[in-house]
Amino acid sequence: MNREVRVRFAPSPTGPLHIGGVRTALYNYLFAKKHGGKMLLRIEDTDQKRFVPGAEEYISEALEWIGIKIDEGTQIGGPHAPYRQSERKHIYRQYAEKLIADGNAYYAFDTDQELEEMRKRLEAAKVVAPSYNSITRMQMKNSLTLPDDEVKRKLAAGEPYVIRLKVPRKEEIRLHDLVRGWVMVHSSSIDDKVLMKSDGMPTYHLANVVDDHLMQITHVIRGEEWLPSAPLHVLLYKFLGWEESMPQFAHLPLLLKPDGNGKLSKRDADAGGFPVFPLDWKDPQTGEIYMGFREQGYLPEAITNFLALLGWNPGTEQELFTMDELIENFSIERISKAGAKFDINKAKWFNQQYLRKIPDTELAQTLKKQLEEKKIPHSSYNMEKIVSLIKERIVFHSDVWKEALFFFIAPQQFDPESVRTKWSSEAANIIAEFKKALNNLTDIKAENIKTILHQTAESSGLKIGKVLPALRLAITGAIAGPDLMAIIEILGKDETIARINYALQNINHKIPT
RNA sequence: GGCCCGUUCGUCUAGGGGUUAGGACAUCAGAUUUUCAUUCUGGUAACAGGGGUUCGAUUCCCCUACGGGCUACCA
Numbered sequence: 001m002n003r004e005v006r007v008r009f010a011p012s013p014t015g016p017l018h019i020g021g022v023r024t025a026l027y028n029y030l031f032a033k034k035h036g037g038k039m040l041l042r043i044e045d046t047d048q049k050r051f052v053p054g055a056e057e058y059i060s061e062a063l064e065w066i067g068i069k070i071d072e073g074t075q076i077g078g079p080h081a082p083y084r085q086s087e088r089k090h091i092y093r094q095y096a097e098k099l100i101a102d103g104n105a106y107y108a109f110d111t112d113q114e115l116e117e118m119r120k121r122l123e124a125a126k127v128v129a130p131s132y133n134s135i136t137r138m139q140m141k142n143s144l145t146l147p148d149d150e151v152k153r154k155l156a157a158g159e160p161y162v163i164r165l166k167v168p169r170k171e172e173i174r175l176h177d178l179v180r181g182w183v184m185v186h187s188s189s190i191d192d193k194v195l196m197k198s199d200g201m202p203t204y205h206l207a208n209v210v211d212d213h214l215m216q217i218t219h220v221i222r223g224e225e226w227l228p229s230a231p232l233h234v235l236l237y238k239f240l241g242w243e244e245s246m247p248q249f250a251h252l253p254l255l256l257k258p259d260g261n262g263k264l265s266k267r268d269a270d271a272g273g274f275p276v277f278p279l280d281w282k283d284p285q286t287g288e289i290y291m292g293f294r295e296q297g298y299l300p301e302a303i304t305n306f307l308a309l310l311g312w313n314p315g316t317e318q319e320l321f322t323m324d325e326l327i328e329n330f331s332i333e334r335i336s337k338a339g340a341k342f343d344i345n346k347a348k349w350f351n352q353q354y355l356r357k358i359p360d361t362e363l364a365q366t367l368k369k370q371l372e373e374k375k376i377p378h379s380s381y382n383m384e385k386i387v388s389l390i391k392e393r394i395v396f397h398s399d400v401w402k403e404a405l406f407f408f409i410a411p412q413q414f415d416p417e418s419v420r421t422k423w424s425s426e427a428a429n430i431i432a433e434f435k436k437a438l439n440n441l442t443d444i445k446a447e448n449i450k451t452i453l454h455q456t457a458e459s460s461g462l463k464i465g466k467v468l469p470a471l472r473l474a475i476t477g478a479i480a481g482p483d484l485m486a487i488i489e490i491l492g493k494d495e496t497i498a499r500i501n502y503a504l505q506n507i508n509h510k511i512p513t
Numbered sequence: 514g515g516c517c518c519g520u521u522c523g524u525c526u527a528g529g530g531g532u533u534a535g536g537a538c539a540u541c542a543g544a545u546u547u548u549c550a551u552u553c554u555g556g557u558a559a560c561a562g563g564g565g566u567u568c569g570a571u572u573c574c575c576c577u578a579c580g581g582g583c584u585a586c587c588a
Contacts, residue, residue, distance in 0.1 A: 010588090014588075045588095046588080180518070183518080186516085194586050196586085197586040199586075201586090203588085208588090224518070224583095225583070227518065227583080230517095253581095254582070256580090258524080261581080262580095309526085310525070319537060337519060338580095340524090348538090392550065393549080393551075469548060482549090483547085
């Protein structure tokens with residue numbers, strides 16, 4: 001069986017795509033590209049009640065942002081179009097009917113109340129796992145228990161019904177999972193799953209098997225939450241006569257909360273102050289805000305790299321990977337089995353790494369744009385120089401302007417605590433001297449500035465460490481920052497002197513003893 | 514509860530019958546720097562527990578504990 005590798009990412013449009021979903025998509029993509037195959041995007045919108053407008057667009061945009069290119073899917077079409085299950089509605093029915101004809105499925109007419117009563121009855125009888133199964137189905141209203149003519153009559157009368165899979169009573173279902181090995185499940189632990197809903201839509205179980213078969217999917221790579229229903233899907237492939245071409249399964253470990261228990265959720269994100277969604281999203285119904293990695297200043301390359309290594313590793317000590325390198329190195333065999341806790345610190349570290357790779361020219365453009373957006377006037381300073389100075393100090397792309405702000409806005413007031421610890425009348429005197437020397441300096445270069453500062457400080461017998469923090473405070477308004485000499489060089493003579501004058505006049509000279 | 518999956522430093526993980534159990538993030542200390550940051554050097558830190566199998570188990574098997582997932586006419 002040497003088929004072209006075809007994988008799919010099949011989210012349902014019920015809201016913003018979760019970061020775990022992004023990882024699933026990424027692994028699918030890496031696997032497909034590694035084997036020169038195709039990546040499909042299929043929208044599983046069979047639950048009309050949960051449909052959320054805009055969610056599908058969000059999914060596409062998120063995948064594009066992260067760098068995943070779709071070969072076939074809703075937006076671009078393809079040989080198996082349509083790729084939206086709601087538009088494929090007419091396809092599923094025939095397969096459900098084939099199942100019924102072969103005696104592998106049946107019509108069921110039970111109402112919600114009747115199902116509820118059954119559950120209560122079973123619970124009262126202390127049945128361990130109450131479900132609609134090979135035993136209980138014989139007490140329910142379905143085409144197995146009702147006379148044929150009554151079934152026909154009900155169908156003809158348009159009574160609501162569902163189609164349920166007739167799960168065999170005693171059968172060992174074996175499933176080979178690419179990451180977990182053989183998984184064995186007994187059919188008695190599976191219930192008679194609904195295949196077609198009363199609204200005429202298929203459930204996930206049917207739709208997913210039919211579509212995967214029709215779209216010639218070779219590998220189903222999805223989250224571990226699907227593992228319990230995978231045997232059911234195997235059963236479906238068998239009943240539909242598609243066992244030979246059944247895709248291989250790989251169930252991915254889940255992304256867990258940072259502090260231990262459970263699947264990563266929006267709550268964790270809000271509590272921890274970090275995103276778990278790729279892009280910002282505002283729920284159209286509730287107005288709730290979901291923050292995205294993109295808007296928080298994370299680079300797509302960093303998120304891709306971070307995500308790739310959450311649950312997979314190349315077996316080498318390489319940490320930084322481009323998408324192409326990931327594709328080259330990826331293999332399902334190296335996916336780990338255990339769930340991975342989501343550690344935002346690692347994401348930040350990756351972000352920092354990728355931020356440093358951005359050329360200064362590009363970052364300078366970013367800075368300009370951000371200043372314009374913030375309506376901060378920016379004079380003719382050399383943006384590239386500024387950016388190269390602050391580059392190593394920031395984690396987020398979106399923070400460039402914050403770190404550079406003091407270049408464009410001269411300090412108006414001075415933090416009293418900083419003044420108390422760093423300012424002194426001796427320092428102020430030196431600064432005044434330094435100002436004069438600076439005024440006489442013709443070539444405003446960092447090294448020259450350093451020389452004259454040393455000269456003025458030493459001539460008064462004061463250590464440079466005493467005066468520099470004060471000078472920094474005067475010029476930038478802060479007591480920490482990049483190399484002061486380089487700052488002065490960028491600011492230029494006039495601006496520096498103006499700032500010194502302002503500080504000298506506005507900082508209280510009296511030093512508490 | 515039932516079924517399924519899992520368990521190596523705080524976190525992501527490598528490894529695998531005999532290793533000083535390796536790396537990265539985080540953390541701590543030192544060095545460099547005019548400060549913070551960066552960078553460099555070094556340190557702390559892990560095989561869940563109990564039984565087997567074996568000359569030897571963290572590695573293989575079983576049990577227990579713990580964690581997770583599923584248990585809808587949701588995906």
